[in-house]
Amino acid sequence: MEQIAEITISVLLVAAGIFGLVGSFGLIKLPDTMTRLHAPTKASTLGVGGVLLASMLYFWIMRGQLSWHEFLITMFILLTAPITANFIAKAHMHRFGDKNTMPDTGTPRDWATFEDESKEMEPVMTRVEPKPKVTASDHQF
């Protein structure tokens, strides 16, 4: 049992180290900010998650004391990572993003973050009606 736990903990630690390194390497390797935003998510989920899981197993099996601190830290990081990513992307779009190169939203409304405040209370789900297709049978009559 001890042997299996030792192997599991070691594998988790090595995998977490590799993922953390990959995340930070992507931060300096990838070409622009929006792609660079993607790299550290590996470090924050798999890297730190692996380390915390290894620590939990270590203190549980090797030391005989189950601690919930690691679980708390994991939950906190998993909850806050999307929020920080959203904020950073928004800051980048407003500071450096070009509004004309953004893809179309598919609705009459603009991207929510670029919208002026007077439109903010309007309903969101107003889709553009697709134009009726001109089929071959229409032309015959």
Add this chain to the structure above:
Amino acid sequence: MIPYALTFAFGCFGLSLLFNLYRIFVAPGVVDRVLALDTMVINIIALLVLYGINTHSAVYFEAGLLFAMTGFVSTVAYCKFILRGDIIE
């Protein structure tokens, strides 16, 4: 076996911290610096937990939790400042 794996993980996360430091000094824009600081906090949490395993003490988990909280708040404050020029309006 665990001490070797711990040393390896320490090396990996230390190297990641150096990469982040490089990105903070050499960055095309201010947003990249904020992103690098956020990643740095994540790596520091991992290092703290690893150090806790190394010294068999549970004190470092509380430090990691505090780092997670202050890291999140500081990243949001930076982004808010870049966006609006003010943190609490």
